[in-house]
Amino acid sequence: xxxxxxxxxxxxxxxxxxxxxxxxxxxxxxxxxxxxxxxxxxxxxxxxxxxxxxxxxxxxxxxxxxxxxxxxxxxxxxxxxxxxxxxxxxxxxxxxxxxxxxxxxxxxxxxxxxxxxxxxxxxxxxxxxxxxxxxxxxxxxxxxxxxxxxxxxxxxxxxxxxxxxxxxxxxxxxxxxxxxxxxxxxxxxxxxxxxxxxxxxxxxxxxxxxxxxxxxxxxxxxxxxxxxxxxxxxxxxxxxxxxxxxxxxxxxxxxxxxxx
Amino acid sequence: xxxxxxxxxxxxxxxxxxxxxxxxxxxxxxxxxxxxxxxxxxxxxxxxxxxxxxxxxxxxxxxxxxxxxxxxxxxxxxxxxxxxxxxxxxxxxxxxxxxxxxxxxxxxxxxxxxxxxxxxxxxxxxxxxxxxxxxxxxxxxxxxxxxxxxxxxxxxxxxxxxxxxxxxxxxxxxxxxxxxxxxxxxxxxxxxxxxxxxxxxxxxxxxxxxxxxxxxxxxxxxxxxxxxxxxxxxxxxxxxxxxxxxxxxxxxxxxxxxxxxxxxxxxxxxxxxxxxxxxxxxxxxxxxxxxxxxxxxxxxxxxxxxxxxxxxxxxxxxxxxxxxxxxxxxxxxxxxxxxxxxxxxxxxxxxxxxxxxxxxxxxxxxxxxxxxxxxxxxxxxxxxxxxxxxxxxxxxxxxxxxxxxxxxxxxxxxxxxxxxxxxxxxxxxxxxxxxxxxxxxxxxxxxxxxxxxxxxxxxxxxxxxxxxxxx
Ligand code: SF4
Numbered sequence: 134x135x136x137x138x139x140x141x142x143x144x145x146x147x148x149x150x151x152x153x154x155x156x157x158x159x160x161x162x163x164x165x166x167x168x169x170x171x172x173x174x175x176x177x178x179x180x181x182x183x184x185x186x187x188x189x190x191x192x193x194x195x196x197x198x199x200x201x202x203x204x205x206x207x208x209x210x211x212x213x214x215x216x217x218x219x220x221x222x223x224x225x226x227x228x229x230x231x232x233x234x235x236x237x238x239x240x241x242x243x244x245x246x247x248x249x250x251x252x253x254x255x256x257x258x259x260x261x262x263x264x265x266x267x268x269x270x271x272x273x274x275x276x277x278x279x280x281x282x283x284x285x286x287x288x289x290x291x292x293x294x295x296x297x298x299x300x301x302x303x304x305x306x307x308x309x310x311x312x313x314x315x316x317x318x319x320x321x322x323x324x325x326x327x328x329x330x331x332x333x334x335x336x337x338x339x340x341x342x343x344x345x346x347x348x349x350x351x352x353x354x355x356x357x358x359x360x361x362x363x364x365x366x367x368x369x370x371x372x373x374x375x376x377x378x379x380x381x382x383x384x385x386x387x388x389x390x391x392x393x
Numbered sequence: 394x395x396x397x398x399x400x401x402x403x404x405x406x407x408x409x410x411x412x413x414x415x416x417x418x419x420x421x422x423x424x425x426x427x428x429x430x431x432x433x434x435x436x437x438x439x440x441x442x443x444x445x446x447x448x449x450x451x452x453x454x455x456x457x458x459x460x461x462x463x464x465x466x467x468x469x470x471x472x473x474x475x476x477x478x479x480x481x482x483x484x485x486x487x488x489x490x491x492x493x494x495x496x497x498x499x500x501x502x503x504x505x506x507x508x509x510x511x512x513x514x515x516x517x518x519x520x521x522x523x524x525x526x527x528x529x530x531x532x533x534x535x536x537x538x539x540x541x542x543x544x545x546x547x548x549x550x551x552x553x554x555x556x557x558x559x560x561x562x563x564x565x566x567x568x569x570x571x572x573x574x575x576x577x578x579x580x581x582x583x584x585x586x587x588x589x590x591x592x593x594x595x596x597x598x599x600x601x602x603x604x605x606x607x608x609x610x611x612x613x614x615x616x617x618x619x620x621x622x623x624x625x626x627x628x629x630x631x632x633x634x635x636x637x638x639x640x641x642x643x644x645x646x647x648x649x650x651x652x653x654x655x656x657x658x659x660x661x662x663x664x665x666x667x668x669x670x671x672x673x674x675x676x677x678x679x680x681x682x683x684x685x686x687x688x689x690x691x692x693x694x695x696x697x698x699x700x701x702x703x704x705x706x707x708x709x710x711x712x713x714x715x716x717x718x719x720x721x722x723x724x725x726x727x728x729x730x731x732x733x734x735x736x737x738x739x740x741x742x743x744x745x746x747x748x749x750x751x752x753x754x755x756x757x758x759x760x761x762x763x764x765x766x767x768x769x770x771x772x773x774x775x776x777x778x779x780x781x782x783x784x785x786x787x788x789x790x791x792x793x794x795x796x797x798x799x800x801x802x803x804x805x806x807x808x809x810x811x812x813x814x815x816x817x818x819x820x821x822x823x824x825x826x827x828x829x830x831x832x833x834x835x836x837x838x839x840x841x842x843x844x845x846x847x848x849x850x851x852x853x854x855x856x857x858x859x860x861x862x863x864x
Contacts, residue, residue: 239794263438268489274492339395340493342395343486344493346402347490348439350406351451352441352442353410359442360444361440365440365444376495377439
């Protein structure tokens with residue numbers, strides 16, 4: 134048994150899978166920075182080798198299925214602390230039983246994988262709902278998000294299709310990275326340039342008020358149901374929701390006033 | 394601009410909110426170099442304080458109404474603030490909201506200002522600006538005012554994704570009593586025109602899986618003057634507006650189809666008569682959806698429920714469930730209701746109600762039942778039915794497997810056999826089963842948050858959500 138330490142990349146996980154088969158069985162797979170040595174297992178720092186990663190990548194697609202490959206990638210974006218081992222167990226099963234394995238929800242490894250991936254997929258859908266853009270003076274659409282899972286790259290196509298002619302930026306505040314998109318193309322890079330001008334357009338605040346007004350007025354008072362509302366719009370997302378941030382815990386109006 | 398617009402928005406959102414439909418599913422409009430795309434599944438962007446999904450900017454174009462429908466806040470004789478949008482004003486507002494990802498599109502309804510055609514022309518102007526000046530490709534649902542001329546209706550259809558004409562009341566008697574200015578003929582004529590144009594543009598899709606496998610767009614299905622049975626006499630004066638030889642581009646006319654809406658609990662109709670009307674609408678006009686709206690007393694009227702009456706939300710919910718059975722599960726109204734059973738059972742969902750009345754068809758062996766039979770088992774939906782069929786081709790489905798497959802076991806257990814074994818109550822009789830189900834669910838069943846609900850597929854969930862407004 135060996136504890137594998139990797140660099141947090143997708144290729145890194147694939148390398149660990151490789152070593153599980155060709156070096157020693159994996160006891161744990163952990164991030165290098167976060168590793169706590171244990172007495173039980175030896176540990177090894179896995180070097181991220183792209184040739185080995187490709188090998189595993191192709192093997193998943195050929196021996197199991199494209200669906201399994203997608204599933205594994207989505208799982209990689211998860212914030213589940215156990216994700217690496219869940220991926221490994223899922224792949225071990227897949228390589229052993231081939232295609233069919235990935236579709237048996239009754240198998241524990243498949244079930245826990247599906248459950249984890251479902252959360253990622255679900256949060257991606259939530260982002261399609263909850264990203265709120267502001268129009269900057271430069272006419273760029275700008276949004277900030279803080280998803281639990283690293284779903285930024287999963288929403289690029291959707292918004293690129295939505296805004297064919299408007300440049301937009303979606304920034305993941307927690308991971309300090311941002312998506313830059315224009316005319317159907319997008320890429321992700323680290324944060325914003327420090328001199329980036331975040332001044333809002335002149336009528337931005339007016340439209341935010343109009344939206345808040347609409348939001349308040351569309352509710353039917355005979356049916357008020359905060360539990361239901363919260364269930365679909367969990368409070369942890371409120372901070373970045375134009376209509377809810379007024380009600381978010383710790384909301385400080387000053388932060389959100391127009392930039393100068 | 395802000396203040397005037399703010400005031401208008403308040404008034405016109407207030408007066409539009411008692412409408413139920415906010416579904417934006419059904420149109421998969423791709424982006425052709427313009428702004429916007431209507432996501433196939435429909436996206437809820439927010440949830441109001443009442444827990445209802447907000448997907449579209451839902452407003453009235455105007456609430457300055459000439460008519461005097463008994464149940465309506467905007468009726469002429471009601472004293473309330475009035476406003477009308479300018480076509481350009483509303484078009485801009487929609488685009489600006491859309492850009493910020495607040496909404497998927499516009500759901501535009503309206504009172505009758507001056508005349509149906511006067512109002513409809515202004516609405517048309519607004520929608521054309523939106524599409525052509527602002528290049529908006531998001532979703533548009535336009536309500537058609539009864540009595541509008543066929544030409545304007547056709548033009549609106551060319552810029553909207555979905556059209557609806559409200560039927561409002563389930564019978565012509567109740568329509569005459571509650572909305573005297575609206576004539577059945579004025580309601581059915583546009584419905585028929587929309588269906589026929591959809592057939593001519595080969596875009597008719599029909600409700601749920603009700604007409605699966607039928608060639609809906611065959612010219613034989615065009616509703617002729619004699620096709621409507623009891624409604625024909627009311628609406629046979631529409632001519633085909635699309636010359637079949639110059640057929641419009643496929644899908645360019647109201648591609649997301651036609652819907653309508655009925656009020657529940659204003660008159661004293663039974664569930665049977667409401668659902669029968671729905672079934673007729675589905676069969677005659679092949680419309681996508683009938684929406685139901687629990688009547689919320691907003692005005693004083695001698696012929697309506699008192700203002701303190703609670704809206705019949707639970708009833709509305711049951712009717713939606715039954716409607717779902719019609720569209721997706723192959724049920725007919727006469728199987729569910731009729732004779733002495735004029736109303737749905739408030740305590741259990743309509744499928745359970747049906748199963749309890751037809752216990753001779755149960756329990757069903759899940760390892761042998763056909764897809765259609767599986768679909769009729771309470772607690773099993775189309776996803777879990779498919780999973781069962783897939784899995785049993787590898788190995789037999791055991792009782793423990795059902796839960797993982799998304800079956801609502803607490804309901805299904807009374808009605809299934811797994812490998813010959815029964816897991817329900819010792820006594821296999823309606824009352825025993827009903828009681829133990831009720832005990833277990835302890836009234837919880839009305840809640841949309843039971844297990845089954847959580848396991849609904851996203852699209853379905855959104856749809857239920859959009860229409861329920863109940864927990
Ligand atoms: S036509 Fe009737 S239902 Fe419509 S706004 Fe006027 S009064 Fe209300």
